[in-house]
Amino acid sequence: MQRTYTIRQLTKEFDVTARTLRFYEDEGLIAPERRGQTRIYSNRDRARIILILRGRRVGFSLAEIREILDLYDTHHDGGVKQTLHARRKFEEQLHKLERQKVDIEDSLVELRRAIGAIDSAIADGKLTAPSVESHRVAAE
Amino acid sequence: MQRTYTIRQLTKEFDVTARTLRFYEDEGLIAPERRGQTRIYSNRDRARIILILRGRRVGFSLAEIREILDLYDTHHDGGVKQTLHARRKFEEQLHKLERQKVDIEDSLVELRRAIGAIDSAIADGKLTAPSVESHRVAAE
DNA sequence: CATAACGCTTACGTCAACGTCAAGCGCGAT
DNA sequence: ATCGCGCTTGACGTTGACGTAAGCGTTATG
Structure with a gap:
């Protein structure tokens, strides 16, 4: 190592x-x-x-990251007050991330739905027609 | 409504x-x-x-968000090419979010560990001593 | 020994995502 | 009729997170 x-x-x-x-x-x-x-x-x-x-x-912003790093460094050798402060801050970050996780999961659901919709449209052959720009649009 | x-x-x-x-x-x-x-x-x-x-x-940046919104708007009435382009973009976002979700879960694990460590230190009474700044540090 | 290859500092530049005025318009109430 | 309120359009300012260029010292390689 x-x-x-x-x-x-x-x-x-x-x-x-x-x-x-x-x-x-x-x-x-x-x-x-x-x-x-x-x-x-x-x-x-x-x-x-x-x-x-x-x-x-x-x-996280660099300021937030620095704060967390500082907490990891100092909450051991500080007094009770420092430690409890660290605990509060950690919980703040925790809640922020939990909210964010929900947002991400919601977004994932939507994206999967959108992709699924595209796939079934393709499977149903609803997209085999060329675009408006097609050079074969008037033939048939 | x-x-x-x-x-x-x-x-x-x-x-x-x-x-x-x-x-x-x-x-x-x-x-x-x-x-x-x-x-x-x-x-x-x-x-x-x-x-x-x-x-x-x-x-997401506003540019990315705009792209997604545009895709939602246009992938319906565009041709196959547009739709497949949209599909690819959606999958890109999907993977980005999945990676991010892992990062968040890892961060959550660490934060919970840190909070748990603090709590057990408190429960063990290892933090009842006042800080270095204490006004009673020389008495005893 | 010259010339990369890597490292350093200082300092100005950039880009996104707004904030912050400044100045003006429409309009309902006093 | 004018007051103030809310809405508008510029246009410049700000903050965070670096990019980029200038200029210089040290190591290593053909």
């Missing part, structure tokens, strides 16, 4: 640009070490990137 | 600004009629708005 990664390795693995990874660093989402100027990414950094990209795919 | 709506009614119903609805019109997502200058939204417009907002919530 590799311990460290260059920026280039990660860009290829996750299909993001180096600009993006540096930007995430500027925004405080990751903090790779340096050997001189050069960034050295650890497995921890890599794990965070995976979380970031998944968060991005499900529609 | 109401047949038409003012812009204000819709902004209240869906909690969006009038600016947003006008913007969607500029972008070709809806096309309400006019009584003079004033926009009159039909049930069809309203249905499209519902689709737009749900699409937005699940992370």
